[in-house]
Amino acid sequence: MIALHDYDLSAEGYAVRLFLALLGLDYRLLPVEFYPAREHEGEEFRALSPMASLPVLVDGDLVLTEVAGILSYLAARHGGADWYPAGDAAQLGRIGDGLALSARLAATAGAVRLADGMMLPLDGAAARAEAKRLLRVIDERLWFGEAAGDDWLCPGPRPSIADIACFPHIVLAEEGDIPLIDYPAIRRWLDRVRRLPGFVVMPGVFGA
Amino acid sequence: MSYHPVASSRDLAGRHVFQACLLGQDIALWRADDGTVNAWENRCPHRGVRLSLGVNLGDRLMCRYHGWRYDSGSGACSHIPAHPEGPIPATLCARRFPVIEAGGLVFVALGDDTAALPTLPETAIPLRALPVGRPAEAIAAALAGAGLAAAGPLHFAETQGGATVHLLIQPASGTTCVIHGLADMSAEALPLQRHMSRLMESRRRAWEARP
Structure with missing residues (x-):
């Protein structure tokens, strides 16, 4: 059975929990106290993951330590054509772009949320400014997507793991004092993600 | 106060609650299933939580915090989950702003002034x-x-x-x-x-x- 080492307030961990729920997969949750104990930096956890970051997914001998890798694996292994368009090179490229975008969000909106909540050192103003730049780009993309009849970050009738990876950092952005009022297309997209069958919440995230 | 644009008609998607700010006033904008556009102070009269975090039920807006429901049009509170049988005071009401949909945009005025809209092209x-x-x-x-x-x-x-x-x-x-x-x-x-x-x-x- 899949095991997930995770912390319940982790946005990255939530992306994985959300995708596991959307896929209807059972898994074993192994809580790691990120704050205040910082268990992920202990020797025991480093033996599993030298990255000392959360979440970590273990499936048999496979150990994955980044959201992009975990979601890609789960999509390819369990998601079928709906979540892994194996023959569509352009779409796979777009999904890869979207996963990288989620990492940029994690480093900005995600980091400032953690820094505020857990008193970690960070240049908050710089992180918020870059998050705002990213959100403006995403809002424009989604606005024109809507105009073309597309609901998701990558064109097409179905959401992709790019949506799942980006959603937690955006829906939780206001916890890092990044208001979402200026991104109406993003706010509508958040509603659409919330309405996906199997959607689950985390602290700070409401359902549809 | 005259009318100002706060959204496009397209922004008010089905079962969505749009958030706007006009002259410092935070506003929750939502379209009921019958097409009625509501522009309310973005604040639940009960505990002050933003109504834009709430749920558009199609004919009512439900606050996230305690589930109080406010009717489209009148803004009147029509359901309090903690007191399902209890009488609801008629004064318990979301604060409404005058709102007009015209030329593909949604205009809100903060006062009761019915000042003319800007002259807009028809198409x-x-x-x-x-x-x-x-x-x-x-x-x-x-x-x-x-x-x-x-x-x-x-x-x-x-x-x-x-x-x-x-x-x-x-x-x-x-x-x-x-x-x-x-x-x-x-x-x-x-x-x-x-x-x-x-x-x-x-x-x-x-x-x-x-x-």
Whole structure:
């Protein structure tokens, strides 16, 4: 059975929990106290993951330590054509772009949320400014997507793991004092993600 | 207080709650399933939670915090989950603002003044609205300075891609505004919408780069 080492307030961990729920997969949750104990930096956890970051997914001998890798694996292994368009090179490229975008969000909106909540050192103003730049780009993309009849970050009738990876950092952005009022297309997209069958919440995230 | 644009009709998607800010007043905007547009103070009368975090139930808006429900149109509270049988005072009501949908945009006035709307083209297509981190007056001055024709203090027009484009400035907070665009055309709108989005993004970068 899949095991997930995770912390319940982790946005990255939530992306994985959300995708596991959307896929209807059972898994074993192994809580790691990120704050205040910082268990992920202990020797025991480093033996599993030298990255000392959360979440970590273990499936048999496979150990994955980044959201992009975990979601890609789960999509390819369990998601079928709906979540892994194996023959569509352009779409796979777009999904890869979207996963990288989620990492940029994690480093900005995600980091400032953690820094505020857990008193970690960070240049908050710089992180918020870059998050705002990213959100403006995403809002424009989604606005024109809507105009073309597309609901998701990558064109097409179905959401992709790019949506799942980006959603937690955006829906939780206001916890890092990044208001979402200026991104109406993003706010509508958040509603659409919330309405996906199997959607689950985390602290700070409401359902549809 | 006169009417100001706060959203495009398209922004009020089904079962969505749109958040706007007009002259420092936070507003929850939502369209009921029957088409009625509601513009309410973004604050639950019960505990003050933002109604834009709530749920659009189609005919009522439900606050996230304690599930109090407010009717479309009247704004009257019609359900309190903790007191399902209890009488609800008639005064318990979301604070409503006058709202008019016209020319593809949604206009709100903060007072009861029924001042006329800006004169708008009949066949106009809304462009993507652009929030700017500068006060409305500064952007009006910048557009006037760039040679756009002024049709009102916060209303400008220019020709782009063979169409007349109206730019209406929503004074959001004291330091921010939103520019709503209307293109007077009935042809295929997407190329002009893309062109205007890029042009306005470019203008915004220049405006926001200035101290």
